[in-house]
Amino acid sequence: MSLSASIALGRRKTGERPGSRRLRRAETLTGWAFVTPATVVIGLFGAAPIIWSLIMSFQQSDQLSSSTPFVGLHNYRQMVHDPAVTSAIWHTLIYTALFVPGTMVLGLFLAVAMNRKLRFMWVYRTAAYATMAISTISEALVFIWLFDPSYGIVNYVFSLLHIPQQQFLNSPSEALYVVVVMTIWGWSGFAVVIYLAALQGIPQDLTEAAAIDGAGRWTSFWRITMPLLSPASLFLAVWLTINALQLFDEVYLSTQGGPLGATTVLVYYLYQQAFENFNFGYASAIAYLLFIVILVVTAIQFRVGRRFTYYRS
Protein backbone atom coordinates (compact mmCIF):
# COMPACT_ATOMS: atom_id res chain seq x y z
CA MET A 1 0.00 0.00 0.00
CA SER A 2 2.26 2.77 -1.24
CA LEU A 3 1.65 6.37 -0.35
CA SER A 4 0.98 7.54 -3.91
CA ALA A 5 -1.46 4.72 -4.47
CA SER A 6 -3.41 5.53 -1.35
CA ILE A 7 -3.52 9.21 -2.24
CA ALA A 8 -4.84 8.33 -5.68
CA LEU A 9 -7.41 5.99 -4.16
CA GLY A 10 -8.39 8.60 -1.62
CA ARG A 11 -9.02 11.07 -4.39
CA ARG A 12 -11.14 8.65 -6.30
CA LYS A 13 -13.12 7.98 -3.15
CA THR A 14 -13.76 11.61 -2.32
CA GLY A 15 -14.86 11.98 -5.92
CA GLU A 16 -17.72 9.57 -5.30
CA ARG A 17 -18.93 11.16 -2.15
CA PRO A 18 -20.52 14.58 -2.69
CA GLY A 19 -24.06 14.99 -1.55
CA SER A 20 -25.18 11.40 -1.84
CA ARG A 21 -28.01 11.22 0.65
CA ARG A 22 -28.35 7.49 0.27
CA LEU A 23 -24.71 7.07 1.28
CA ARG A 24 -25.24 9.16 4.37
CA ARG A 25 -28.29 7.19 5.38
CA ALA A 26 -26.33 4.00 4.88
CA GLU A 27 -23.61 5.35 7.12
CA THR A 28 -26.15 6.13 9.85
CA LEU A 29 -27.41 2.56 9.62
CA THR A 30 -23.91 1.08 9.80
CA GLY A 31 -22.99 3.50 12.56
CA TRP A 32 -25.91 2.39 14.71
CA ALA A 33 -25.22 -1.24 13.93
CA PHE A 34 -21.72 -0.76 15.30
CA VAL A 35 -22.67 1.11 18.46
CA THR A 36 -25.90 -0.68 19.38
CA PRO A 37 -24.46 -3.63 21.35
CA ALA A 38 -22.29 -1.41 23.55
CA THR A 39 -25.07 1.16 23.82
CA VAL A 40 -27.57 -1.42 25.05
CA VAL A 41 -25.22 -2.63 27.79
CA ILE A 42 -24.07 0.83 28.88
CA GLY A 43 -27.57 2.26 28.58
CA LEU A 44 -29.20 -0.54 30.55
CA PHE A 45 -26.60 -0.90 33.31
CA GLY A 46 -24.89 2.50 33.27
CA ALA A 47 -27.25 5.24 32.11
CA ALA A 48 -30.79 4.14 33.00
CA PRO A 49 -29.83 3.28 36.62
CA ILE A 50 -28.64 6.86 37.14
CA ILE A 51 -32.18 8.14 36.51
CA TRP A 52 -33.83 5.26 38.30
CA SER A 53 -31.85 5.70 41.49
CA LEU A 54 -32.60 9.42 41.42
CA ILE A 55 -36.32 8.56 41.27
CA MET A 56 -35.88 5.98 44.02
CA SER A 57 -34.25 8.56 46.25
CA PHE A 58 -37.61 10.37 46.33
CA GLN A 59 -39.50 7.19 47.22
CA GLN A 60 -40.13 5.41 50.46
CA SER A 61 -39.28 1.73 50.29
CA ASP A 62 -38.86 -0.94 52.88
CA GLN A 63 -38.74 -4.67 53.18
CA LEU A 64 -42.26 -5.15 54.45
CA SER A 65 -44.38 -3.53 51.77
CA SER A 66 -44.07 -3.67 48.03
CA SER A 67 -45.52 -0.21 47.47
CA THR A 68 -43.06 2.61 47.01
CA PRO A 69 -44.90 5.91 47.53
CA PHE A 70 -43.25 9.20 46.58
CA VAL A 71 -42.21 11.09 49.67
CA GLY A 72 -40.51 14.12 48.15
CA LEU A 73 -37.35 15.16 49.90
CA HIS A 74 -38.04 12.99 52.94
CA ASN A 75 -35.02 10.73 52.44
CA TYR A 76 -32.72 13.69 52.01
CA ARG A 77 -34.13 15.40 55.06
CA GLN A 78 -33.73 12.21 57.07
CA MET A 79 -30.11 12.01 55.89
CA VAL A 80 -29.30 15.47 57.18
CA HIS A 81 -30.60 14.51 60.63
CA ASP A 82 -29.07 11.04 60.70
CA PRO A 83 -26.03 11.08 63.03
CA ALA A 84 -24.80 7.86 61.36
CA VAL A 85 -24.52 9.70 58.04
CA THR A 86 -22.65 12.58 59.62
CA SER A 87 -20.14 10.26 61.24
CA ALA A 88 -19.85 8.18 58.05
CA ILE A 89 -18.97 11.30 56.06
CA TRP A 90 -16.51 12.26 58.76
CA HIS A 91 -14.80 8.83 58.71
CA THR A 92 -14.67 8.90 54.92
CA LEU A 93 -13.03 12.33 54.85
CA ILE A 94 -10.49 11.46 57.57
CA TYR A 95 -9.63 8.27 55.74
CA THR A 96 -9.25 10.11 52.41
CA ALA A 97 -7.18 12.89 53.94
CA LEU A 98 -4.69 10.34 55.27
CA PHE A 99 -4.73 7.75 52.52
CA VAL A 100 -4.27 10.02 49.50
CA PRO A 101 -1.21 12.03 50.64
CA GLY A 102 0.25 8.93 52.29
CA THR A 103 0.08 6.90 49.10
CA MET A 104 1.39 9.76 46.98
CA VAL A 105 4.38 10.49 49.21
CA LEU A 106 5.29 6.81 49.48
CA GLY A 107 4.85 6.31 45.73
CA LEU A 108 6.93 9.36 44.88
CA PHE A 109 9.69 8.36 47.28
CA LEU A 110 9.90 4.82 45.92
CA ALA A 111 9.65 5.95 42.29
CA VAL A 112 12.51 8.46 42.72
CA ALA A 113 14.62 5.78 44.38
CA MET A 114 13.81 3.33 41.58
CA ASN A 115 14.36 5.75 38.72
CA ARG A 116 18.00 4.78 38.11
CA LYS A 117 20.08 2.00 36.71
CA LEU A 118 21.20 -0.27 39.52
CA ARG A 119 21.84 -3.94 39.99
CA PHE A 120 18.81 -5.86 41.25
CA MET A 121 16.56 -2.97 40.29
CA TRP A 122 14.12 -5.44 38.73
CA VAL A 123 13.74 -7.09 42.14
CA TYR A 124 12.86 -3.79 43.82
CA ARG A 125 10.45 -2.79 41.08
CA THR A 126 8.74 -6.17 40.94
CA ALA A 127 8.25 -6.06 44.72
CA ALA A 128 6.53 -2.69 44.42
CA TYR A 129 4.43 -3.67 41.42
CA ALA A 130 3.32 -6.94 43.03
CA THR A 131 0.86 -5.10 45.27
CA MET A 132 -1.13 -4.25 42.15
CA ALA A 133 -1.90 -7.91 41.54
CA ILE A 134 -3.40 -8.56 44.97
CA SER A 135 -7.13 -8.17 45.44
CA THR A 136 -8.52 -5.92 48.17
CA ILE A 137 -9.91 -8.98 49.95
CA SER A 138 -6.58 -10.85 49.96
CA GLU A 139 -4.87 -7.67 51.12
CA ALA A 140 -7.31 -7.14 53.99
CA LEU A 141 -7.06 -10.79 55.05
CA VAL A 142 -3.25 -10.58 55.32
CA PHE A 143 -3.41 -7.33 57.25
CA ILE A 144 -5.94 -8.46 59.84
CA TRP A 145 -3.50 -11.25 60.61
CA LEU A 146 -0.46 -8.93 60.72
CA PHE A 147 -2.39 -6.59 63.02
CA ASP A 148 -4.02 -9.27 65.15
CA PRO A 149 -3.98 -7.87 68.72
CA SER A 150 -3.04 -11.16 70.39
CA TYR A 151 -0.83 -13.04 67.97
CA GLY A 152 0.00 -10.52 65.23
CA ILE A 153 3.55 -9.81 64.16
CA VAL A 154 3.09 -6.04 64.45
CA ASN A 155 2.43 -6.24 68.18
CA TYR A 156 5.47 -8.49 68.45
CA VAL A 157 7.61 -5.83 66.76
CA PHE A 158 6.06 -3.26 69.10
CA SER A 159 7.03 -5.41 72.11
CA LEU A 160 10.63 -5.52 70.85
CA LEU A 161 10.62 -1.73 70.61
CA HIS A 162 9.02 -1.43 74.08
CA ILE A 163 5.88 0.10 72.62
CA PRO A 164 2.73 -0.94 74.52
CA GLN A 165 0.55 -3.60 72.89
CA GLN A 166 -2.26 -2.19 70.77
CA GLN A 167 -5.78 -3.37 70.01
CA PHE A 168 -5.61 -2.14 66.39
CA LEU A 169 -8.74 -3.24 64.51
CA ASN A 170 -10.52 -3.94 67.81
CA SER A 171 -10.02 -0.40 69.01
CA PRO A 172 -12.46 2.33 67.97
CA SER A 173 -9.67 4.89 68.05
CA GLU A 174 -7.17 2.88 65.96
CA ALA A 175 -9.15 0.77 63.51
CA LEU A 176 -9.49 3.45 60.82
CA TYR A 177 -5.74 4.06 60.84
CA VAL A 178 -5.03 0.37 60.33
CA VAL A 179 -7.33 0.50 57.30
CA VAL A 180 -5.32 3.51 56.08
CA VAL A 181 -2.08 1.53 56.41
CA MET A 182 -3.37 -1.55 54.59
CA THR A 183 -4.80 0.44 51.70
CA ILE A 184 -1.65 2.55 51.32
CA TRP A 185 0.28 -0.70 51.00
CA GLY A 186 -2.25 -2.00 48.50
CA TRP A 187 -2.08 1.11 46.30
CA SER A 188 1.65 1.77 46.57
CA GLY A 189 2.42 -0.24 43.43
CA PHE A 190 -0.05 1.82 41.41
CA ALA A 191 1.47 5.09 42.63
CA VAL A 192 4.99 3.86 41.84
CA VAL A 193 3.99 2.92 38.30
CA ILE A 194 2.40 6.32 37.63
CA TYR A 195 5.30 8.31 39.11
CA LEU A 196 7.97 6.13 37.52
CA ALA A 197 6.39 6.56 34.08
CA ALA A 198 6.27 10.32 34.61
CA LEU A 199 9.88 10.43 35.84
CA GLN A 200 11.05 8.52 32.82
CA GLY A 201 9.37 11.08 30.61
CA ILE A 202 11.52 13.90 32.01
CA PRO A 203 14.36 14.65 29.58
CA GLN A 204 17.74 14.38 31.29
CA ASP A 205 19.13 17.51 29.66
CA LEU A 206 16.82 19.62 31.84
CA THR A 207 18.30 18.36 35.11
CA GLU A 208 21.78 18.41 33.58
CA ALA A 209 21.32 22.02 32.53
CA ALA A 210 20.19 22.86 36.05
CA ALA A 211 23.27 21.16 37.48
CA ILE A 212 25.50 23.20 35.18
CA ASP A 213 23.72 26.32 36.38
CA GLY A 214 24.69 25.38 39.89
CA ALA A 215 21.53 23.79 41.21
CA GLY A 216 22.14 21.13 43.82
CA ARG A 217 20.24 17.87 43.66
CA TRP A 218 17.71 19.02 46.19
CA THR A 219 17.03 22.31 44.39
CA SER A 220 16.86 20.58 41.05
CA PHE A 221 14.37 18.07 42.46
CA TRP A 222 12.07 20.76 43.84
CA ARG A 223 12.45 23.24 40.99
CA ILE A 224 12.68 20.94 37.96
CA THR A 225 11.46 17.43 38.76
CA MET A 226 8.46 18.26 40.93
CA PRO A 227 6.90 20.77 38.52
CA LEU A 228 7.37 18.32 35.67
CA LEU A 229 5.70 15.63 37.77
CA SER A 230 2.73 17.84 38.58
CA PRO A 231 0.38 16.39 35.91
CA ALA A 232 1.07 12.91 37.31
CA SER A 233 0.52 14.22 40.84
CA LEU A 234 -2.81 15.77 39.89
CA PHE A 235 -3.89 12.57 38.18
CA LEU A 236 -2.93 10.48 41.21
CA ALA A 237 -4.57 12.88 43.66
CA VAL A 238 -7.86 12.79 41.75
CA TRP A 239 -7.79 9.07 41.04
CA LEU A 240 -6.85 8.05 44.58
CA THR A 241 -9.43 10.41 46.06
CA ILE A 242 -12.24 9.01 43.93
CA ASN A 243 -11.28 5.53 45.06
CA ALA A 244 -10.82 6.54 48.69
CA LEU A 245 -14.27 8.10 48.89
CA GLN A 246 -15.65 4.75 47.67
CA LEU A 247 -13.79 2.64 50.24
CA PHE A 248 -15.72 -0.55 51.00
CA ASP A 249 -13.96 -3.90 50.48
CA GLU A 250 -11.32 -3.62 53.21
CA VAL A 251 -13.86 -2.35 55.73
CA TYR A 252 -16.29 -5.13 54.88
CA LEU A 253 -13.66 -7.82 55.43
CA SER A 254 -11.70 -6.44 58.37
CA THR A 255 -14.13 -4.59 60.65
CA GLN A 256 -17.67 -4.70 59.23
CA GLY A 257 -17.82 -1.00 60.00
CA GLY A 258 -16.89 -1.49 63.66
CA PRO A 259 -15.78 -1.39 66.36
CA LEU A 260 -18.64 0.81 67.54
CA GLY A 261 -19.06 2.18 64.03
CA ALA A 262 -15.54 3.64 64.00
CA THR A 263 -14.86 2.49 60.44
CA THR A 264 -18.37 2.90 59.01
CA VAL A 265 -17.55 4.89 55.91
CA LEU A 266 -20.19 6.26 53.57
CA VAL A 267 -20.29 3.34 51.12
CA TYR A 268 -20.39 0.81 53.93
CA TYR A 269 -23.38 2.59 55.47
CA LEU A 270 -25.01 2.75 52.04
CA TYR A 271 -24.47 -0.99 51.59
CA GLN A 272 -26.03 -1.71 54.98
CA GLN A 273 -29.06 0.44 54.19
CA ALA A 274 -29.49 -1.10 50.75
CA PHE A 275 -28.69 -4.77 51.18
CA GLU A 276 -29.13 -5.44 54.89
CA ASN A 277 -32.15 -3.23 55.57
CA PHE A 278 -33.39 -3.20 51.95
CA ASN A 279 -34.11 0.47 52.35
CA PHE A 280 -33.52 1.25 48.68
CA GLY A 281 -34.98 4.75 48.78
CA TYR A 282 -32.80 5.95 51.62
CA ALA A 283 -29.75 4.15 50.19
CA SER A 284 -30.27 5.88 46.83
CA ALA A 285 -30.33 9.25 48.56
CA ILE A 286 -27.03 8.37 50.28
CA ALA A 287 -25.61 7.29 46.90
CA TYR A 288 -26.46 10.69 45.46
CA LEU A 289 -24.87 12.35 48.47
CA LEU A 290 -21.72 10.32 47.74
CA PHE A 291 -21.86 11.38 44.10
CA ILE A 292 -22.08 15.04 45.09
CA VAL A 293 -19.22 14.68 47.58
CA ILE A 294 -17.06 13.12 44.84
CA LEU A 295 -17.99 15.84 42.35
CA VAL A 296 -17.26 18.65 44.79
CA VAL A 297 -13.97 17.20 46.02
CA THR A 298 -12.63 16.48 42.52
CA ALA A 299 -13.79 19.89 41.27
CA ILE A 300 -11.82 21.54 44.08
CA GLN A 301 -8.81 19.38 43.28
CA PHE A 302 -8.89 20.42 39.63
CA ARG A 303 -9.36 24.08 40.51
CA VAL A 304 -6.52 24.14 42.99
CA GLY A 305 -4.43 21.57 41.14
CA ARG A 306 -4.51 23.36 37.80
CA ARG A 307 -2.84 26.35 39.38
CA PHE A 308 0.12 24.21 40.43
CA THR A 309 0.19 22.00 37.40
CA TYR A 310 2.71 22.57 34.69
CA TYR A 311 2.09 21.12 31.24
CA ARG A 312 5.13 21.03 29.03
CA SER A 313 3.42 20.89 25.66
Next chain:
Amino acid sequence: MSAPSLAAGSVQAGRRRWPFSPWHLVLIPATIVLLFPFVWLIVTSLETSSEALRFPPDLTPHVIRLRNYPDAFNAAPFGRFFLNSAIVALTTVVCNLVLCAAAGYAFARFRFLGRTALFIVMMATLMVPFQVTMIPQFLITKWIGVNLLAGVGIGHIGALILPNAATAFGVFFLRQFFRTLPIEYEDAARVDGANRLMVLWKVVLPLSAPALATLAALTFLDSWNNFLWPLIAINSTAASTLPLGLATFQGAHSTEWPLLMAGNVMSLAPMMIVFLIAQRYFVRSVAATGLSGI
Protein backbone atom coordinates in the same frame (compact mmCIF):
# COMPACT_ATOMS: atom_id res chain seq x y z
CA MET B 1 25.87 31.66 38.30
CA SER B 2 29.33 30.37 37.40
CA ALA B 3 30.89 30.60 40.86
CA PRO B 4 28.36 28.35 42.66
CA SER B 5 28.58 25.86 39.84
CA LEU B 6 32.32 25.47 40.44
CA ALA B 7 31.69 25.03 44.15
CA ALA B 8 29.04 22.41 43.49
CA GLY B 9 31.41 20.59 41.17
CA SER B 10 34.17 20.42 43.75
CA VAL B 11 31.77 19.10 46.38
CA GLN B 12 30.75 16.44 43.91
CA ALA B 13 34.38 15.47 43.31
CA GLY B 14 35.21 15.39 47.01
CA ARG B 15 32.32 13.05 47.80
CA ARG B 16 33.36 9.66 49.18
CA ARG B 17 32.98 6.84 46.69
CA TRP B 18 30.84 4.00 47.94
CA PRO B 19 31.55 0.45 46.84
CA PHE B 20 27.84 0.28 45.91
CA SER B 21 25.18 2.86 45.30
CA PRO B 22 23.80 4.28 48.58
CA TRP B 23 20.34 3.97 47.04
CA HIS B 24 20.47 0.27 47.88
CA LEU B 25 20.36 1.29 51.55
CA VAL B 26 16.99 2.90 50.87
CA LEU B 27 15.63 0.31 48.49
CA ILE B 28 16.48 -2.83 50.46
CA PRO B 29 14.52 -1.87 53.60
CA ALA B 30 11.66 -0.50 51.49
CA THR B 31 11.47 -3.74 49.55
CA ILE B 32 11.53 -5.80 52.73
CA VAL B 33 8.60 -3.81 54.11
CA LEU B 34 6.66 -4.11 50.84
CA LEU B 35 7.28 -7.84 50.57
CA PHE B 36 6.83 -8.68 54.23
CA PRO B 37 3.05 -9.19 54.09
CA PHE B 38 3.56 -11.70 51.28
CA VAL B 39 6.35 -13.50 53.19
CA TRP B 40 4.37 -13.66 56.41
CA LEU B 41 1.34 -14.88 54.50
CA ILE B 42 3.32 -17.82 53.13
CA VAL B 43 5.08 -18.57 56.43
CA THR B 44 1.76 -18.68 58.30
CA SER B 45 0.21 -20.88 55.65
CA LEU B 46 2.86 -23.51 56.46
CA GLU B 47 2.39 -23.51 60.24
CA THR B 48 0.18 -25.54 62.51
CA SER B 49 -2.65 -23.78 64.33
CA SER B 50 -0.84 -23.96 67.65
CA GLU B 51 2.31 -22.51 66.13
CA ALA B 52 0.35 -19.59 64.69
CA LEU B 53 -1.36 -18.90 68.02
CA ARG B 54 1.84 -18.35 69.94
CA PHE B 55 3.24 -15.13 71.28
CA PRO B 56 5.96 -14.13 70.68
CA PRO B 57 5.54 -15.69 67.25
CA ASP B 58 8.07 -18.09 65.77
CA LEU B 59 9.60 -16.38 62.81
CA THR B 60 10.20 -19.67 61.04
CA PRO B 61 7.93 -22.71 61.14
CA HIS B 62 9.42 -25.78 62.82
CA VAL B 63 7.97 -28.22 60.37
CA ILE B 64 6.73 -27.17 57.00
CA ARG B 65 3.13 -28.27 57.08
CA LEU B 66 1.79 -28.47 53.57
CA ARG B 67 -1.39 -30.12 54.86
CA ASN B 68 -3.04 -26.69 55.25
CA TYR B 69 -3.39 -26.45 51.50
CA PRO B 70 -5.42 -29.61 50.89
CA ASP B 71 -7.31 -28.83 54.11
CA ALA B 72 -8.29 -25.40 52.83
CA PHE B 73 -9.11 -26.88 49.46
CA ASN B 74 -11.48 -29.33 51.15
CA ALA B 75 -13.01 -26.70 53.39
CA ALA B 76 -13.97 -24.44 50.48
CA PRO B 77 -14.09 -25.12 46.72
CA PHE B 78 -11.19 -22.88 45.69
CA GLY B 79 -10.97 -24.68 42.36
CA ARG B 80 -14.56 -23.69 41.64
CA PHE B 81 -13.89 -20.07 42.72
CA PHE B 82 -10.86 -19.95 40.46
CA LEU B 83 -12.81 -21.35 37.52
CA ASN B 84 -15.65 -18.87 38.08
CA SER B 85 -13.21 -15.95 38.31
CA ALA B 86 -11.42 -17.09 35.17
CA ILE B 87 -14.63 -17.55 33.17
CA VAL B 88 -16.00 -14.20 34.28
CA ALA B 89 -12.76 -12.27 33.70
CA LEU B 90 -11.97 -13.82 30.30
CA THR B 91 -15.52 -13.47 28.98
CA THR B 92 -15.69 -9.89 30.20
CA VAL B 93 -12.40 -9.10 28.45
CA VAL B 94 -13.51 -10.64 25.14
CA CYS B 95 -16.92 -8.91 25.25
CA ASN B 96 -15.30 -5.58 26.05
CA LEU B 97 -12.77 -5.85 23.24
CA VAL B 98 -15.46 -6.69 20.68
CA LEU B 99 -18.20 -4.28 21.78
CA CYS B 100 -15.93 -1.36 22.67
CA ALA B 101 -13.91 -1.72 19.47
CA ALA B 102 -17.04 -1.68 17.32
CA ALA B 103 -18.56 1.30 19.13
CA GLY B 104 -15.25 3.12 19.49
CA TYR B 105 -14.59 2.73 15.77
CA ALA B 106 -18.00 4.08 14.83
CA PHE B 107 -17.51 7.08 17.12
CA ALA B 108 -14.02 7.66 15.72
CA ARG B 109 -14.74 7.39 12.01
CA PHE B 110 -18.43 7.38 11.05
CA ARG B 111 -20.70 10.35 10.75
CA PHE B 112 -24.13 9.18 11.74
CA LEU B 113 -27.27 10.73 13.08
CA GLY B 114 -27.21 11.00 16.88
CA ARG B 115 -23.50 10.33 17.19
CA THR B 116 -22.59 13.33 19.31
CA ALA B 117 -25.59 13.07 21.62
CA LEU B 118 -25.00 9.38 22.22
CA PHE B 119 -21.33 9.93 22.86
CA ILE B 120 -22.01 12.67 25.41
CA VAL B 121 -24.51 10.49 27.29
CA MET B 122 -22.04 7.62 27.33
CA MET B 123 -19.24 9.79 28.67
CA ALA B 124 -21.53 11.23 31.33
CA THR B 125 -21.96 7.74 32.80
CA LEU B 126 -18.19 7.65 33.34
CA MET B 127 -18.44 10.29 36.04
CA VAL B 128 -21.03 8.47 38.11
CA PRO B 129 -19.72 6.18 40.85
CA PHE B 130 -20.85 2.56 40.84
CA GLN B 131 -22.71 2.98 44.14
CA VAL B 132 -25.26 5.24 42.42
CA THR B 133 -26.13 2.66 39.78
CA MET B 134 -25.69 -0.40 41.99
CA ILE B 135 -29.26 -0.74 43.31
CA PRO B 136 -31.05 -0.35 39.94
CA GLN B 137 -28.41 -2.60 38.39
CA PHE B 138 -29.34 -5.22 40.98
CA LEU B 139 -33.06 -4.82 40.23
CA ILE B 140 -32.53 -4.91 36.45
CA THR B 141 -30.31 -7.98 36.67
CA LYS B 142 -32.90 -9.67 38.86
CA TRP B 143 -35.67 -8.82 36.41
CA ILE B 144 -33.71 -10.12 33.42
CA GLY B 145 -32.95 -13.32 35.30
CA VAL B 146 -36.59 -13.92 36.15
CA ASN B 147 -38.16 -12.85 32.86
CA LEU B 148 -35.63 -13.25 30.07
CA LEU B 149 -32.58 -15.35 30.68
CA ALA B 150 -31.91 -17.18 33.94
CA GLY B 151 -28.17 -17.51 33.24
CA VAL B 152 -27.52 -13.80 33.62
CA GLY B 153 -29.83 -13.33 36.61
CA ILE B 154 -28.97 -12.86 40.29
CA GLY B 155 -27.09 -15.87 41.60
CA HIS B 156 -25.48 -16.85 38.29
CA ILE B 157 -22.03 -15.91 37.09
CA GLY B 158 -23.62 -14.41 33.99
CA ALA B 159 -24.77 -11.61 36.28
CA LEU B 160 -21.12 -10.72 36.76
CA ILE B 161 -20.45 -10.61 33.00
CA LEU B 162 -23.41 -8.90 31.33
CA PRO B 163 -23.42 -5.55 33.18
CA ASN B 164 -19.68 -5.20 32.48
CA ALA B 165 -19.71 -6.54 28.92
CA ALA B 166 -19.04 -3.05 27.60
CA THR B 167 -17.81 0.01 29.46
CA ALA B 168 -17.90 3.68 28.59
CA PHE B 169 -14.23 3.82 29.50
CA GLY B 170 -13.42 1.13 26.92
CA VAL B 171 -15.39 2.89 24.19
CA PHE B 172 -13.72 6.20 24.95
CA PHE B 173 -10.24 4.69 25.23
CA LEU B 174 -10.41 2.87 21.90
CA ARG B 175 -12.06 5.80 20.12
CA GLN B 176 -9.18 8.03 21.20
CA PHE B 177 -6.68 5.49 19.92
CA PHE B 178 -8.44 4.87 16.60
CA ARG B 179 -8.42 8.60 15.88
CA THR B 180 -4.63 8.65 16.01
CA LEU B 181 -4.34 6.08 13.21
CA PRO B 182 -3.70 7.38 9.67
CA ILE B 183 -7.01 7.21 7.83
CA GLU B 184 -5.40 6.53 4.44
CA TYR B 185 -5.12 2.77 5.04
CA GLU B 186 -8.80 2.55 5.81
CA ASP B 187 -9.78 4.62 2.76
CA ALA B 188 -7.61 2.48 0.56
CA ALA B 189 -9.17 -0.73 1.87
CA ARG B 190 -12.66 0.66 1.35
CA VAL B 191 -11.94 1.58 -2.23
CA ASP B 192 -10.66 -1.95 -2.72
CA GLY B 193 -14.16 -3.07 -1.82
CA ALA B 194 -13.91 -3.89 1.87
CA ASN B 195 -16.95 -3.07 3.97
CA ARG B 196 -16.70 -1.24 7.31
CA LEU B 197 -16.58 -4.41 9.37
CA MET B 198 -13.76 -5.85 7.25
CA VAL B 199 -11.83 -2.59 7.49
CA LEU B 200 -12.13 -2.68 11.27
CA TRP B 201 -11.17 -6.35 11.45
CA LYS B 202 -8.39 -6.50 8.85
CA VAL B 203 -6.90 -3.01 8.92
CA VAL B 204 -7.69 -1.14 12.13
CA LEU B 205 -7.51 -3.86 14.79
CA PRO B 206 -4.10 -5.21 13.69
CA LEU B 207 -2.74 -1.68 14.01
CA SER B 208 -4.31 -1.31 17.46
CA ALA B 209 -2.67 -4.22 19.28
CA PRO B 210 -1.10 -2.03 22.03
CA ALA B 211 -4.39 -0.29 22.83
CA LEU B 212 -6.32 -3.56 22.80
CA ALA B 213 -3.74 -5.17 25.09
CA THR B 214 -3.99 -2.25 27.50
CA LEU B 215 -7.77 -2.40 27.61
CA ALA B 216 -7.63 -6.18 28.05
CA ALA B 217 -5.18 -5.96 30.96
CA LEU B 218 -7.14 -3.24 32.78
CA THR B 219 -10.48 -5.00 32.24
CA PHE B 220 -9.02 -8.29 33.44
CA LEU B 221 -7.61 -6.77 36.64
CA ASP B 222 -10.90 -4.98 37.36
CA SER B 223 -13.00 -8.04 36.81
CA TRP B 224 -10.69 -10.39 38.70
CA ASN B 225 -10.54 -8.18 41.80
CA ASN B 226 -14.12 -6.95 41.80
CA PHE B 227 -15.85 -7.56 45.12
CA LEU B 228 -18.85 -5.31 45.74
CA TRP B 229 -20.93 -6.38 42.72
CA PRO B 230 -20.34 -10.15 43.23
CA LEU B 231 -21.19 -9.64 46.92
CA ILE B 232 -24.58 -8.25 45.88
CA ALA B 233 -25.28 -10.40 42.84
CA ILE B 234 -24.07 -13.83 43.98
CA ASN B 235 -25.64 -15.75 46.83
CA SER B 236 -24.15 -19.22 46.57
CA THR B 237 -20.75 -20.84 47.04
CA ALA B 238 -21.03 -22.53 43.68
CA ALA B 239 -21.17 -19.23 41.79
CA SER B 240 -18.64 -17.34 43.93
CA THR B 241 -15.55 -15.75 42.47
CA LEU B 242 -12.22 -15.84 44.31
CA PRO B 243 -12.59 -12.59 46.34
CA LEU B 244 -16.16 -13.45 47.34
CA GLY B 245 -15.30 -17.07 48.12
CA LEU B 246 -12.31 -15.96 50.17
CA ALA B 247 -14.44 -13.51 52.16
CA THR B 248 -16.99 -16.27 52.92
CA PHE B 249 -14.17 -18.64 53.84
CA GLN B 250 -12.79 -16.05 56.24
CA GLY B 251 -16.20 -15.67 57.86
CA ALA B 252 -16.39 -19.41 58.48
CA HIS B 253 -12.85 -19.92 59.82
CA SER B 254 -12.08 -16.59 61.42
CA THR B 255 -9.26 -17.66 63.75
CA GLU B 256 -7.77 -20.63 61.92
CA TRP B 257 -4.96 -18.52 60.57
CA PRO B 258 -2.84 -21.18 58.82
CA LEU B 259 -5.94 -22.45 57.01
CA LEU B 260 -7.02 -18.91 56.09
CA MET B 261 -3.57 -18.01 54.83
CA ALA B 262 -3.34 -21.21 52.78
CA GLY B 263 -6.67 -20.28 51.20
CA ASN B 264 -5.41 -16.76 50.64
CA VAL B 265 -2.22 -18.00 48.95
CA MET B 266 -4.32 -20.19 46.64
CA SER B 267 -6.57 -17.23 45.84
CA LEU B 268 -3.87 -14.77 44.96
CA ALA B 269 -1.33 -17.14 43.38
CA PRO B 270 -2.95 -17.42 39.91
CA MET B 271 -3.14 -13.65 39.46
CA MET B 272 0.34 -13.21 40.87
CA ILE B 273 1.77 -15.71 38.39
CA VAL B 274 0.00 -14.10 35.43
CA PHE B 275 1.16 -10.72 36.67
CA LEU B 276 4.80 -11.76 37.04
CA ILE B 277 4.85 -13.31 33.56
CA ALA B 278 3.13 -10.39 31.85
CA GLN B 279 4.44 -7.73 34.25
CA ARG B 280 5.65 -5.46 31.47
CA TYR B 281 2.21 -5.33 29.84
CA PHE B 282 0.34 -4.74 33.07
CA VAL B 283 2.72 -1.99 34.11
CA ARG B 284 2.54 -0.34 30.70
CA SER B 285 -1.26 -0.51 30.77
CA VAL B 286 -1.53 1.06 34.20
CA ALA B 287 1.02 3.73 33.27
CA ALA B 288 -1.03 4.49 30.14
CA THR B 289 -4.03 5.50 32.26
CA GLY B 290 -1.82 8.00 34.09
CA LEU B 291 -0.07 9.35 30.99
CA SER B 292 -3.34 9.80 29.16
CA GLY B 293 -3.38 12.81 31.45
CA ILE B 294 -6.12 14.96 32.81
